[in-house]
Amino acid sequence: MTTGKLTSRQSLFVGVTLFSMFFGAGNLIIPPLLGLQAGEAVVPAMVGFLVTGIGLPMLGIIAVGLAGTIRDLASRVHPLFAHVFVAANYLAIGPCLAIPRTSSTSFEMFEPLLPAGLSLEVARLVFSVVFFTVAYLLAMHPNALTRLLGRITGPALIALLVFVIGAALFDPASSLEAAHATYASAPAMSGFLTGYQTMDLLASLTFGIVIATNIRELGVTDDAGLTREVSRAGIFAGVLMGIIYCGLALVGVNIAAVLPGATNGAEILAASAGQHFGTVGTVVVAAIFLLACLNVCIGLISCCGTYFSDEFPRIPYRVWALGFAVFSCVVSNFGLDAILTFSVPLLNAMYPMAIVLVVMGMLHKVCDGMPAVWPCAVGLTAVVSIATSLRDAFFTGAWLPFDVLPFADLGMNWVVPALLGALIGVVVSFAGKKPQSAS
Template sequence: MMQLKKGKLLLVSFMLFSLFFGAGNLIFPPFLGQNAGEQMPLALLGFLITAVVLPVMGVVVVAKYNGLDRLAGKVSPKFAMVFTVLIYVSIGPGLGIPRAASVPFEMAIAPYLPEGASFSMFMLLYSLVFFLIAGWLALTPNKLVDRIGKVLTPSLLTLLTLLFVSFLFAGETKVAPPQPAYQSGALVTGFLEGYNTMDAIAALNFGLVIATTLRTLQVKEKKDVMRYTIRAGVIAGTILSLIYGMLSFMGMQSSAVYELQDNGAWTLRCIVHQIFGEPGAVLLAVIFTLACLTTCVGLITSISQYFATLLPKVSYRKLALGITAFSFLVCNQGLNTILSISVPVLNAVYPVAIVLIVMGLAGKYLEGNTLVFPLTAAAVAVVSVVYALEQLKVPLGVVSDMFHLLPFYSYGMGWVTVAVAAVLVSLLVQKWMQAVKNRTEEPSV
């Protein structure tokens, strides 16, 4: 049995944390805290289920199946190809990677630009430096654990801890009553907010990165890879939970101090400015940039690794550079258009990703059932695609009316009931088919 040193395991865990922790992860928790007010603890509990537990499960199940394509292959080979490409493109160069540069700039740098400054010029310069660093880091995936685990993650955690401790001693605090959505359903609302982080899809990318990283550390046996993947996931999930708790606490404690805005970036800016004054803008910019840089590097690495296996004639290096360059162009020339297309695509594939993760982890209980993966994935995909088309304002008439009868459909969660029903149907059909088979095989008297 291979024994990985505790220091190395901690570095891998740090890397996994940083791969998950991007700009959205900074924005959602303080926004949740400000909206939930006194109900923050209950809302945070729901948030942690979908923003921490589910992504960690995703990393583990992808490592278990040795890749998203093999997990999706439980449905069918063609589905695996289409679904995997959609996942990697939509959360990669089509959305996640360009956004990793645009969000920190727009949230933490643009508000502090001098009056009359050229937004596009500063955005160009910022994103150029950002992607040059990200591309350089992604070119050597075998060094990620050292560069991210030893340098970037500790720096990010130090800055976040500094902000939290400073808030405890110098922050202006006053807690407001919860907003309507949190008054009677804080747990459910928090659960849905965590769903919006999209980290379960990111987990389908990063699971293979962690497994590959462990193998570079001489963890070769499948059972050892799984064992250390689970341990790294638990440690990374614990760190994520602590950071989310800190950010949500600051949002709750300042919920009656600052005016409620559209996202948590405003709350963070107000807190940082109140504690550190104008120099606080630098702290906020560094925090946002570090958080997004590590996520961006992880996405470039995982997507390049996948397409290198899909396109063996194209080297990993060329793919990493090409994805970085394309993401740079998208970031500066039409991110809003890409977002308007990619977000509905994510709405369509995200629920399918969730059911694949859950069924993948429950594999031993579903062994022998050849229907459960394809039937459940197909049923959930239909509901998700209809919901995504509605988000694109595509008129569906009576079809739309029918789907709105599903529980929680308006929240984007109508697929849950359908998934449960599909699993039950598959189990019943499989049992009936087995009974028929047994009768036909009985010897005649």
């Protein structure tokens, strides 16, 4: 019977499903490294990280629920922008970056367990083929994601994380290390920018499709009910991720004296688990990474396949999903370092636009009354973020006029242009309104 509301048990499963779709490679390796590098400044650094790592993605889920799909949001800027931005978003969180990263990161964790003398190239190829075959087969049933992620792999992942984080909680560091690099001078802002690397804000604009499908399958079909249940799932997933993020950061803080020069969160987690549990700990961490990455891979293949099959219905979902799995398998064999190097400029270009869209989506009733605000604010943000990212990727050190803007030294030179664009949009909107004649 359709009640327009999920039971508490159903809502819990949907929330765990959303958590499992979000919580992947980046979510595992970034907080421990932040904790290690931030040291005594870990609290403000984590506050900044939680804003972009949890706050913005949860707002993204809610904004999509309030204002429509990611296409509905982007179309308010311009139809052409909607086509380009939405496709770029799906490709970024899908086959071009995030999906290959799931396999590459999982393999990095299994590498220490491989027999000596085994060819890493051959091992990586075999691992990626098996990994993406399993992910593709499971993604063939997107409506069953709640049963799979919410009831089986999601709880298993949480249990393994509690195992590793609990060991760090019961063996705290005797003193905090000094903060490294930018965490020493601007910990909160450094944490904020570090949150970009999770890619969760971009993902939040797309995961709503699959989550909404699962909620409909559970009997909630009215718009108000869907918005409410998607928001509840987002809040649950956000709280759960926040607790785990803080625990993972604590792991990094506690191991800092042992690995002061560590540059990889996976190395930190493996060292912590090995310190407390020996070889068993290394196996547990490898299992955590495999589960987390497989969960996210399944969700991303499902989301990307659903979107592109809707956009190009002549090609069925299963063909899109297979194409993304095969392409991602090929890209993953270039190695994790190559994928991460490519990710930084792409995320720096897209994240500012996504942030502006989400903020305006939360205020869509006000912004829709002044329609010029959308193209002006997002347009100026896009010019600054794309130009800066291209410079950083291909012309490192070259000067841009945007470098003199406020917050440029913090990597946020797009903030003032976004506000200026919004102001211009307000003026243009009011100037374009015809005065009503007195009757």
